[in-house]
Amino acid sequence: GQQLNQSPQSMFIQEGEDVSMNCTSSSIFNTWLWYKQDPGEGPVLLIALYKAGELTSNGRLTAQFGITRKDSFLNISASIPSDVGIYFCAGEYGNKLVFGAGTILRVKS
Amino acid sequence: GAVVSQHPSRVICKSGTSVKIECRSLDFQATTMFWYRQFPKQSLMLMATSNEGSKATYEQGVEKDKFLINHASLTLSTLTVTSAHPEDSSFYICSANRELGEAFFGQGTRLTVV
Numbered sequence: 001g002q003q004l005n006q007s008p009q010s011m012f013i014q015e016g017e018d019v020s021m022n023c024t025s026s027s028i029f030n031t032w033l034w035y036k037q038d039p040g041e042g043p044v045l046l047i048a049l050y051k052a053g054e055l056t057s058n059g060r061l062t063a064q065f066g067i068t069r070k071d072s073f074l075n076i077s078a079s080i081p082s083d084v085g086i087y088f089c090a091g092e093y094g095n096k097l098v099f100g101a102g103t104i105l106r107v108k109s
Numbered sequence: 110g111a112v113v114s115q116h117p118s119r120v121i122c123k124s125g126t127s128v129k130i131e132c133r134s135l136d137f138q139a140t141t142m143f144w145y146r147q148f149p150k151q152s153l154m155l156m157a158t159s160n161e162g163s164k165a166t167y168e169q170g171v172e173k174d175k176f177l178i179n180h181a182s183l184t185l186s187t188l189t190v191t192s193a194h195p196e197d198s199s200f201y202i203c204s205a206n207r208e209l210g211e212a213f214f215g216q217g218t219r220l221t222v223v
Binding site (some may be wrong): 033035040041042043044045048088090092095096097098099100101102 | 211
C-alpha cells in the first residue's frame, strides 16, 4: 500500500533558525497536506497542496508539492518556541489519507 | 476555517463496558468521515471510513463488531468501542473532508480502559 517516508524523525533547533522537513513516496498522490499536532490534540491543517510543483506559503511556513507528485517539503522560517510539536505530512488518494511517521520539533529559546 | 468537534476529549471506563465517541462537522456537511487511532509517539492509523447513510468501510485488521460506526446524518458520526479492554486504550481521532480533499480533524479522545 501507499507509504510516506518522512524525515527527519526529530529536530532540536535554536529559536530563530529555519527548519526543513520532507516526505517522499513511491506512490503518486492527488493532494499533499501538512499538519501540526500538539500533545493531546488532533492534527491541525497547516498547508494543503493540490498541483504538482505548487509552492504555497502560510505565514512563516512554506511547502511545495513535488513535480512528480511523490514528494513534498515543509519549511518553517525563523522558528519560535510555539512551533514545537509533531509535524505530519499526509498524502491523499481516493478520499483517504496516508500519514508520514511525523517529525518532532523542539525549539531552544 | 472548518471545524470538526469531537466529544468526549477524555474518557475512563471499566473493562467490559462500551464507550461512544461523537464526531461532528460544525460548519459543513460531510458525507464521509474517518476514524483514526494513534498510539503514543506514533502516526495516525486509519481504522475505518464512515459513510453517511450506509455501512462503514473498515481497514484490514480492524474488527467491525468491536468498533461500531454510525453515520446517521451529514454532520455526525459516532464510534462505539464495545466491550472495551485495556488494550483498546488509545487516542482516537476523527476527521471530515471538506471540498478539495482538505481533511479537518477533531480534538481527539483519550480512552483509558481500566
